[in-house]
Amino acid sequence: MANTIDITFLGTSSAQPSTTRNHSSLGVRVNGTVWLFDAGEGTQRQLMYSTLKLGKVNKVFITHLHGDHIYGLPGLVCTLTAALNPQNHMDRNWDEEDTTKDPENTPCLEIYGPVGLRNYLRSALTFSYSRLPIYYRVHELVLPEQESKEIEEGNTSPDKQNFLDMRERFSQQLKSDVLHPDELLGEDIQPDDDGLFRDLLQIEKKYETSSDNKNSKKFKGDPVKDKICVHASYIKHSVPALGYVLEEYGLEGNIRMELVKPALLRNKDSLVAQGITQPLSLIRELKRGKILNLPDGTTLDPKDVITPTEKRKIVILGDTNNPSKIAPLAQNSTILIHEATNMYEGSEKTQSDDINNENNLNASEQYRIKVISRGHSTPEMAGAFASQLNAQYLILNHFSSRYASLNHNAILQPDWNDQNIKAEVERIYQESTVSSQSLPPQLPNNVSKRDLLSKKEKELLQEVNEHGLTIDKQKIVNDWEVMEKIRNKAASTFQPRSLDHIILADDYLQVECNRQKVNSDTSSSVTTNSSIPVFRAWNHELI
Structure with missing residues (x-):
């Protein structure tokens, strides 16, 4: 039984990074073993800032082949393979004819993802002259026939079709039987009859038991996969994209x-x-x-x-504007991680005088359609899917780079010990017409840190702002308000038990997926905490 499961967000930006958000990546740690999901540019540097250990990462799952999710993979593979077998890395003769690897005991990094991932990684490692101290293997999830047909029928743009034709010709020119020197040929995983992929990790069992050929010997045992099964499904995006479901099984009460x-x-x-x-x-x-x-x-x-024992279920979606295909696998999830790339920030009144608004749609609906056309989701769409799944917690991820990461170590909450702020607050208290009994006598020395300010703290900051906050501090306040609006929009369709059940993912945030305690008298699940614990992943400080 897995006792501890936590999720560390290494990158939460969409398309391009910002000063406070890196490209997409997150790590799921189960009893110390780490599985990575996506590897945008800079992921290995983000790992070094976190509490995750490189030597504990033995699987990588890729959701789709957009650059902000895979450009960091080749470098990451080089680093991870060295961390998984540091002695081989230290003693390795980097001559390409080197055969010092022990064929029986050298571990293998397992990588899963959509069709095309194998050729991408093989080309990147080959043409960068990269050699690895251990082996790697890429397993591709074959695109179901229905999804492949929909993609083909949807390519009405000549430019897009020409690009896809060029991509197909290039793929055919790459010989599948010519592997990178440190690569083992992975599996082409076929979907079930309903187009879903169940228990992906079962394919690794043959590498543990078979000894008929060289390819079957390279596998590092993984105690976690005997406690957690991984399912997957293709979901709607502008390119083939996957969502993954991690589910506990075989638990005894x-x-x-x-x-x-x-x-x-x-x-x-x-x-x-x-x-x-x-x-x-x-x-x-x-x-x-x-x-x-x-x-x-x-x-x-x-x-x-x-x-009874609660079976935790974590749903990790790639970019999507419609993840409904994965719903049968994701029902009653403990945590749903869903993108919320863009939010409509303007007035939502009907704009009937807009000549481009032929259907008399309100402004927010027009914006939603625009977001969907790009293959992405709004916070309301994420909340609606969380409600459909009956999810306990919703974590919003993959934000536009214009949304600041509020718990990033470069942009922290306003320093309550700042002497200028203290002086302004003291003056506001003295001049305030509000009863002194309704206000605290002074600000606490250690204000509780969360992913959003409380209403009282916001009101206080607004008062300070009106009495001369600097531009930088005013921007912090504005960023908090924007992110709170995102969470409230998701709550409008999710309607969780409390707003604490909607978490805005920031770089270096670590979320613990605790098992709920069960009341032995009623056999009903009861939580001991009002919200799931959220930490700073670089020092494990509670947010």
Whole structure:
């Protein structure tokens, strides 16, 4: 059973980076083992700022082949393969004829993604003269026939069709049997009849058990994949894009020993007479689902004496304007990570006098259509899908570069210990007509850090702003207000239990996916915290 699962956001920007947001990437850590999802430019540098360890990353999952999600992959692979086997890296003779790798024990980095990823990575490593201290292998998820047909029918633009034809000719010229010297040929994973990909990691089992050929020997054991299965589906975007679902399985609940142990010990003598010398050994039978009928007439039914265990489910979507295809795999998710690239920021009144507004659509609806045409989503679309899935938490990701990362180490909350701010606040208190009982006597020395300011803090900052905040500090306040609007727009369609169930992903944010505690009397899940813990990933400081 996986005890700890956390998600670290390494890059949360769309298209291009900003001063506070890097290109797309995130890491999921399960009991110490790390799986990376996407690798935009600069990902390996972001990793070094975080608490994730390079040597613990043994799988990479790519959602789609846009540059802001894959341009960092070749360099990352070079770094990761060295971290996975540092001794080979130190002793390696970089002559291309070198054969010092141990074919039986050298590990392999497993990479999953859409069709075309294998050729991209092979070309990048080959033409940059890159050699690796261990092996890598790319598994491609074959595009389902229906999705392939829709893409073909949707390419009405001659320029776009010409580009795709050129891309296809180039792909055919690359010989699939000519591998990079440190590459092992991966699998072409076919979808199920419904177009979904279930339990991707099961293909690795043949590399563990088969010893018929060289390709089958290179696999580093992964204890996590026996606790977490990975499903996938293609989702709608401007290019073929994948969404992934991480789901726990094979979990055993906790035995309610206060019910089981007394009953077994009470029947100890009778059980010994039947040849069961250790009555408590029958607990194993309960865990296997067997009903125990004890000599004194007591019946121990697993459903009555084993508390149910919550199976956590994390849904990680690539860029999308319609992820509905993945819904059967993603229902009742613990965490949904959904893009919210753009938000309409203007007035939402109907603009009937707009000559371009033939259907009399309001301004926000026109903007939504524009966002969809680019293959992306608004916060309201993300919230609606979270509601459809009955998700517990929604994390918004992949923001336009004009949205600031509010918890980035380069832009922190206003310094409440700033002497100028303190002086202005003190003067405002003194001049305020509001009853002194309704205001704190002074600002706390350590203001609680979250992904949004509280209403009181915002009101206070607004008052300070009116009395002469600098432009930089005013910008911080404005950025907070914009990001809060994004969260509120998502909440309008998601309608979560509280706004704490919608998290705005910033670079270096770390979100813990804790297992909910189960009430042994009612067998119902109850949370001990009002919100999921969110930390700064570079020092694990609670936000």
